[in-house]
Amino acid sequence: DAGVTQSPTHLIKTRGQQVTLRCSPKSGHDTVSWYQQALGQGPQFIFQYYEEEERQRGNFPDRFSGHQFPNYSSELNVNALLLGDSALYLCASSLAVEISTDTQYFGPGTRLTVL
Amino acid sequence: DQQVKQNSPSLSVQEGRISILNCDYTNSMFDYFLWYKKYPAEGPTFLISISSIKDKNEDGRFTVFLNKSAKHLSLHIVPSQPGDSAVYFCAASGINFNKFYFGSGTKLNVKP
Numbered sequence: 117d118a119g120v121t122q123s124p125t126h127l128i129k130t131r132g133q134q135v136t137l138r139c140s141p142k143s144g145h146d147t148v149s150w151y152q153q154a155l156g157q158g159p160q161f162i163f164q165y166y167e168e169e170e171r172q173r174g175n176f177p178d179r180f181s182g183h184q185f186p187n188y189s190s191e192l193n194v195n196a197l198l199l200g201d202s203a204l205y206l207c208a209s210s211l212a213v214e215i216s217t218d219t220q221y222f223g224p225g226t227r228l229t230v231l
Numbered sequence: 232d233q234q235v236k237q238n239s240p241s242l243s244v245q246e247g248r249i250s251i252l253n254c255d256y257t258n259s260m261f262d263y264f265l266w267y268k269k270y271p272a273e274g275p276t277f278l279i280s281i282s283s284i285k286d287k288n289e290d291g292r293f294t295v296f297l298n299k300s301a302k303h304l305s306l307h308i309v310p311s312q313p314g315d316s317a318v319y320f321c322a323a324s325g326i327n328f329n330k331f332y333f334g335s336g337t338k339l340n341v342k343p
Contacts, residue, residue, distance in 0.1 A: 120274070149330065158235075158320050158333030159275070172329040206274055219265065220331065222274030 118143070120209050120223035128229045129197050137192040137226045141209030147171075148190040149220060150182060151206040159206055165190050194228075202230045234258045235323050237334035244341050250308040252337050254321035257302065261323040265331070266295060266306045269318045278319075279306070311341045 121140045129135050141148050147166045151159035161174035165184035184190045188209075194201055204227050208220035236255045244250045254264075262283035267275035281288040281295045281304070288295050294307045308315055318338045322331040 151333075156240075156335065158237075158322075158335045161330040161332070164329060174330065208274075219277050219280065221277065222267075224272065224274045 120207055120221050122205075122207050122223040122226050124226060125224070126227045126229075128231065130231050131197055131199060133197050134193065134195045135197060135228060137194075137205050137207075137228070139190045139192070139207030139209075139223060141188050141190070141207075142221050145209035145211045145221070146188050147210045148184060148188065149208045149210070150190070150192045151208065152176070153204040153206055153225070155203070162192070197230045199230050202228060204228075233335075234261075235321060235332045235334040237319075237321060237337050239337050240335070241338045241340070244311045244339065246313055246341055246343050247310045250306075250311045250315065250339055250341065252306040252308075252319050252321075252339065254304045254306075254334050255302060256304075256323050256332075258323070258325070258332075259302070260325045260328075261332075262325045263323070264295070264297060264304050265322045266293075267320045267322060267333075268315075269320060269336070275320055308339075311339075313341050313343050315339060316341045 123138045149164040150162040153159045162176050163173040164171050168184045179195045181193045204225040206225045207223045210220045234257050265280040266278040268278050269275040279293050297304045318336045320336045321334045324331045
């Protein structure tokens with residue numbers, strides 16, 4: 117079992133560009149959540165996908181969008197990048213109808229640097 | 232809004248002694264809590280959890296205590312080992328939240 121995988125590992129972009137991050141959930145998991153972890157802070161919830169639909173969203177602007185594919189993998193897209201978008205982006209997967217009481221398994225993250 | 236707070240950014244402990252990491256929350260609707268450990272260049276790894284129907288959960292060297300009236304939980308590591316050196320995050324959720332709120336983390340350094 118490969119666990120949760122994310123690609124790429126590192127990414128450097130310039131302001132105004134667009135970026136796509138990818139996540140493959142742990143085998144058997146059907147729910148994917150995305151988090152942003154800025155330096156010195158804890159992970160902040162961006163959104164969650166289940167059955168290819170966004171089920172829950174945190175306090176992030178519409179520049180952040182996502183997608184879940186039939187194989188449960190997911191993408192996070194960020195448009196019009198700002199310097200403040202520089203962070204570690206974490207993907208977490210789980211298998212639960214009631215996500216709030218299930219353990220989420222995290223990937224290693226994608227380190228995004230916006231110059 | 233910072234609904235989960237870890238007020239100690241760092242903690243240094245001697246090997247073999249007890250490490251106590253603290254976490255406070257503000258939302259009384261939270262009823263499920265977790266601790267994650269994070270090494271550099273890795274994602275957070277689940278460590279231990281506790282639901283609000285309990286006030287203690289133990290797993291080997293790790294014990295989590297929950298004080299609902301104080302909205303406070305703590306993670307005890309006994310005995311501490313150098314391999315425990317990492318950043319520890321507490322997280323909280325509740326029925327129908329469908330997401331977790333994380334604290335800002337405490338960096339634990341266990342000295343040999």
